[in-house]
Amino acid sequence: MDNQASRRSGHRVRNAVVALSLGAALFTAGAIGLAPGGSTSGASAPHAAPARGSLGALQARVKLVPKDAGAWAALGMAYVQQARTTADPATYERAEQALKRSLAVQRDDNINAEIGMGALAAARHDFRTALDWARRATTTDPYSSVAQGVLADAYTQLGQYPASYKAVQRMNDLRPDAPALARASYTFELRGETDQAVTLMRRSLDAASTTGERSFAHTVLSTLALQTGDTRQALQESETGLRNAPRDSALLEARARAEASLGQTQQAVADFEAAINIAPLPHYLLGLGELQQSLGHKEQAEAQYAVLRGQETIRRTGHTPADTDAILFEADHGNPARAVTMAQEALKTRPFIAIHDAYAWALHRAGRDEEALGQADQALALGTRSALFRYHRAVIQHALGDDAAARSDLETALHTEPHFHPLHAATARALLKRIDKTS
Template sequence: MPQQTGPVDPATHPAADPAADPNGRPRGRGMLRAAGVTVALGAALFLAGTIGLSPLNQDPGTAKDERPGASSPHGSIDALRADLRRLPENPVGWAQLGMAYVQQGRTSADPALYAKAESALRRSLKVQPRDNYQAETGMGALAAARHDFASALIWARKATAANPSNAAAQGVLADAYTQLGRYEESYRAVQRMTDLRPDTSSLARASYTWELRGDLPRARALMKRALDDAASPPDQAFARLHLATLAQETGDARTALREASAGLRGAKDDAPLLEARARAHAALGHDRQAVADYTAAVAIVPLPQYVLGLGELQQSLGRNAQARTQYAVLRAQEQVRRATGAPADTDAILFEADHGDTASAVTMGRDAIKARPFIAVQDAYAWALHRAGRDAEALPYADRALSLGTRSALYHYHRAMIHDELGDTSAAREDLKQALAVDPHFHPLHAPRARTTLDRILGRSEGAS
């Protein structure tokens, strides 16, 4: 998306599932270190909520758990409910149903499904109060989907204590630690997950470890392994999505377009892939195709990042009326968020900072960072403070956003503009150069401003000499 906040998190895609293959087959067993990459050097940073649909009770070396309900079709809510009508006291079945609702809630952007998920998961815990790591894993994923990462951590710890060898529980634990800014602990959970089950989901997390540390060649190598391991069309689409994102983050829009298009051949209605292809088209100057892909993604699921991406692309093309239509949708979504008391995400903070009320953006960012001190939130809060004219306060947060070595053009641009306002043109120049070197088309509105600002600074420096 144009309003990119750094690396796109693999775990936000429906296929980012650290549980078993949907048909009960064990995943590939090639060890992570065999690729010459040691996750121990990384810090895994993930957004949780899309893990462990079926079967939650499968551990490494176990092809299938034979208890009733354990082998229900992946994500098939109707089948799970039918099983539970026959066996209403099956805790595994209730846990699977809860996770299926979590998954559906994330892919449909319908938070009402989370209430159904919680009901099913609590029913599982009522049937089996102790050592129910399936339901505990599900409750952790549900809390993460609601952006309550402190609760997600509590549930993930319970699940891993009940069953330390379950990869799905380790994935939830890693994701919670990541969003809470506890990166070393997150890394250890990712390493355990990968050791337990080196499959598409764990390899994706390993890839993300290196991506956020700025080592994109290693990140690509692991994501290609994830693609090779992908046993289903959703897994393949997920891997293609992330390979497209990695290409985009190095300014290679043609490779990004090729990977996104390949993924869409097997999943034509995949909204994340449509967004990835839209970004690639926009970077290549294919405006019509970019608008079409963004519009299709929004029609499938109106996530704020897609709506914002479409609105800012339209604005960059001078189509202000169309842009205002998208911004109106975002404002309506923000009213719903505030009414429900849900925490603001980075897209909402950045939208308010760039297109709304900067004081509100600062408040949203301050509240978000208390609950979720992840680097993307650090960057969004820094930008909100900058837009409110509070650059001295903003700089430490901008520094933290880049503290892991993440190659994010947007983060560097944000910090550059903060440095510029503070009169540090040397630091601003270096950040602007870095932003444009990473991706010269990182944002339809900010990338042109980055070039204009850099030209001004270079002109000022040449004049001074």
């Protein structure tokens, strides 16, 4: 669990196209709180997040007081958040420099910098390093709920789900605030228990103390509504959030997906474009590109795909693991064999269910269906209610000649979320129809 990251992930992230990949990083504005005044107790200190402070003010503070370890840590976390919301990887370097400066000033018992380093590693999809820093932070302060959140996020992305549930429970025992309840919601979402996930996310919304926390909750509630086919509720949640945060890119994307599901494609395109103008994140670009493609707007779709290819070139240059949207994009709109390689590399450092799903789809597109089925089964092993995951497995099962299993997954996907993808939902309906005719 995207550090209530760039919107639950990251991302922390969560929509039909990238499935649960945004859950990869659950750090968002207001989600990671660094204890003020050098306090290390996340349980008792006020929940103050570095992203809440002005970046300029933090920069001025460290210039004025260069030995202020807490200010350097807060500046580092502010840079992490800025990188997540602007898609500027160079900002991560500034984050690392600030956090290392904090540790240089105060090497021992520097819980804020340790949490920040864990958040930074998670944002870079280096989850083993994130886990190391999280363990260090929880050793420094066993009573820090925030450190437990970093620990939970790392365990989740490393596929160590029971350990992540334990860390989330510990986080809520220490301090059942909005970030803790959001992570608890996600543990139930991963297991397909959507009703409980919604209940806990509404509790997170009630506990929210910042605009960022409220926006995040509405984004997730909109996504959860879409996952159950309640498109009107999904639209309502996103619009409620946007009334208080009209330039929140994740809420704009959530509204775009709800509008697309309702057939309001012109409004959906406008909202996707608005989100991309704020933050050109890969899943926004892919969502708009595939929507434009479904509408027959080839030039407009290709414009988004061209940006995605440019981002992929930058990623390869930096030798960072691919995320699910990059793998799925390559599988569907590029070179499936390359997508397989990307997924294999990603799985080495991030054996998370969304990576298993993307790997399964890449293998299928590359004609390796027997291998693909094993990966698809792992993607659904927790019981996650993802129409996209179900669709991917159904297509693989059909390719292997198991139409009964394919029918079951297709029916579940379309019942769960009838408009789960601008391109694949129509293909799913057509495939189900063909199977029914031949059976």
